[in-house]
Amino acid sequence: MSHKLLSVQGICAGTEDKPILHDVSMELDSKETHVLMGPNGAGKSTLGRVIMGDPTYDVTSGGIVFDGEDITDQAADKRSLAGIFLSYQAPVEVPGVPLYSYLRTITQKRPELKMTARKFRNRVGEIAEQLDMDSSFLTRELNVGFSGGEKKKIEMLQLLLLRPKLAILDETDSGLDVDALSVVSRGIEAYRSECDGALLIITHNTRILERLTVDRTHVMVQGRLVAEGPGSLIDDIDAHGFVQFERASEDGGAA
Ligand SMILES: Nc1ncnc2c1ncn2[C@@H]1O[C@H](COP(=O)(O)OP(=O)(O)O)[C@@H](O)[C@H]1O
Numbered sequence: 349m350s351h352k353l354l355s356v357q358g359i360c361a362g363t364e365d366k367p368i369l370h371d372v373s374m375e376l377d378s379k380e381t382h383v384l385m386g387p388n389g390a391g392k393s394t395l396g397r398v399i400m401g402d403p404t405y406d407v408t409s410g411g412i413v414f415d416g417e418d419i420t421d422q423a424a425d426k427r428s429l430a431g432i433f434l435s436y437q438a439p440v441e442v443p444g445v446p447l448y449s450y451l452r453t454i455t456q457k458r459p460e461l462k463m464t465a466r467k468f469r470n471r472v473g474e475i476a477e478q479l480d481m482d483s484s485f486l487t488r489e490l491n492v493g494f495s496g497g498e499k500k501k502i503e504m505l506q507l508l509l510l511r512p513k514l515a516i517l518d519e520t521d522s523g524l525d526v527d528a529l530s531v532v533s534r535g536i537e538a539y540r541s542e543c544d545g546a547l548l549i550i551t552h553n554t555r556i557l558e559r560l561t562v563d564r565t566h567v568m569v570q571g572r573l574v575a576e577g578p579g580s581l582i583d584d585i586d587a588h589g590f591v592q593f594e595r596a597s598e599d600g601g602a603a
């Protein structure tokens with residue numbers, strides 16, 4: 349039976365005292381690139397985290413099916429093993445753990461990625477080169493003292509190493525200079541062509557999307573998906589902003 353890679357079905361979610369997402373539904377197929385846009389505070393990051401299984405948020409109704417399996421109640425590490433990857437807006441720093449060891453550990457947890465230490469070293473070297481990344485990064489502690497752009501390169505490295513089925517990239521473009529942005533774009537392109545993966549790109553600016561073919565665009569305002577359309581919807585948003593959708597949301601959040 350054929351099924352969508354990801355199916356978010358009428359999700360309502362929030363923290364204990366604050367509902368954030370209201371009846372959010374979205375479908376995404378293998379190898380597709382979707383973009384989730386919306387003004388600050390709309391709930392975009394929350395949706396990414398809810399799909400990843402962040403325990404900060406409670407899902408009060410609706411469900412999530414990934415690769416044919418209901419994952420609504422699954423823990424984040426299970427979802428990660430199943431092939432979901434989330435890049436955080438602000439990656440955590442892990443003092444005392446060198447990046448290289450960290451990468452080796454997360455790769456070894458995955459049977460499908462098992463490789464010899466030598467092969468692993470070569471693969472990491474290959475990706476680092478592809479991303480124009482200084483190899484001295486690898487011996488440094490995870491994310492400690494790295495600039496925003498460098499942290500994003502590390503995320504791209506993880507993405508290309510782990511080869512998830514679905515990568516959710518949350519504001520991967522924010523705070524990046526032009527060079528770092530081009531590295532991230534290259535990383536995304538490599539992920540699409542080499543890993544055959546699907547992408548959900550969360551952003552409120554469209555610069556990173558210029559070189560990507562986008563299959564579907566979703567617009568979120570005040571915790572609701574208020575519009576969905578082809579990739580060209582991004583140009584419309586570029587020209588007119590989110591105001592048009594904000595009005596729709598005030599009128600009752602019509603889909
Ligand atoms: N852990 C949390 N605790 C309380 N409020 C939160 C939490 N996470 C998100 N929110 C609130 O939910 C709303 C949506 O946030 P967020 O998903 O980060 O928006 P976006 O990514 O679209 O800018 C905001 O009002 C934010 O303050």
Ligand SMILES: [Mg+2]
Nearest residue numbers: 392393437519
């Ligand atoms: Mg956000």
